[in-house]
Amino acid sequence: MVSQRGRATQLWAFLIALFVIWSIRATIGYRIDESIGSPVARAAYSVTLKFLIWVVPAAAFVSLARSTPAVRYLGIAVWPGRVEWLNCIGVTVVFLFLVTIGETAAGHKTLSLTRLSSLPVSLWLLQLVVSPFLEEVLFRGFVMTECMALMPKGRAMAVTSLLFTAIHLPFWLSHGGMNPATFVNSAGVFFFSLVACWLQTRTGSIWPPTLAHIANNIVSSMLL
Numbered sequence: 001m002v003s004q005r006g007r008a009t010q011l012w013a014f015l016i017a018l019f020v021i022w023s024i025r026a027t028i029g030y031r032i033d034e035s036i037g038s039p040v041a042r043a044a045y046s047v048t049l050k051f052l053i054w055v056v057p058a059a060a061f062v063s064l065a066r067s068t069p070a071v072r073y074l075g076i077a078v079w080p081g082r083v084e085w086l087n088c089i090g091v092t093v094v095f096l097f098l099v100t101i102g103e104t105a106a107g108h109k110t111l112s113l114t115r116l117s118s119l120p121v122s123l124w125l126l127q128l129v130v131s132p133f134l135e136e137v138l139f140r141g142f143v144m145t146e147c148m149a150l151m152p153k154g155r156a157m158a159v160t161s162l163l164f165t166a167i168h169l170p171f172w173l174s175h176g177g178m179n180p181a182t183f184v185n186s187a188g189v190f191f192f193s194l195v196a197c198w199l200q201t202r203t204g205s206i207w208p209p210t211l212a213h214i215a216n217n218i219v220s221s222m223l224l
Helices: 004-026 030-035 039-065 082-105 114-118 121-148 153-176 180-203 207-222
Strands: none
Touching: 004 039, 004 121, 004 153, 030 039, 030 153, 039 121, 082 180, 082 207, 114 207, 121 153, 121 180, 121 207, 153 180, 180 207
16 A cells, blocks of 8 residues: 555656656647648647557556546546536536636637637547547646645645646747746636536546536637
């Protein structure tokens, strides 16, 4: 049986390695993405790397270090009941409504289907469905579950959300620098993550936060 201290050491060693590898991929390694002419091929390449760097190591870690079937531990094999689904969908709708109101009022944006409808179906699926699922497997399925075993729920949600925000920063900073948009995006990602973490703690499943993530990405794509 691994002690709490040993468990924490294993987790942070895993996360440090993950962040180092992903930072290289999101900065220097992104040149490969930029050399791929086809948007669909570029998205497929990006999703494949995310699967190999985020999901495969997390599943291997769970199997080896926690001696637990990964699909169960990560919440993939857990399907919420009808009442849980209704509660989760309600919270997601309220959150997205508030985001839309805030973006249209303070951000001077408008909702439009133009960008969304212009995407090929394959690109739509890769960017707006598959990628969010992979992100949820790692951060709500793995990181949140690990943090919940080490600290109170509120702190676990905050730590997971900070890490989820931080994983986006290497790309944002290398491509846009430290500017107001980076702060706004970081705040948006952090608050979304809090909602996603809450959904995961209510159900033990990654499917409600995955649905919320997909819906959030779709709404973000519609806000112009």
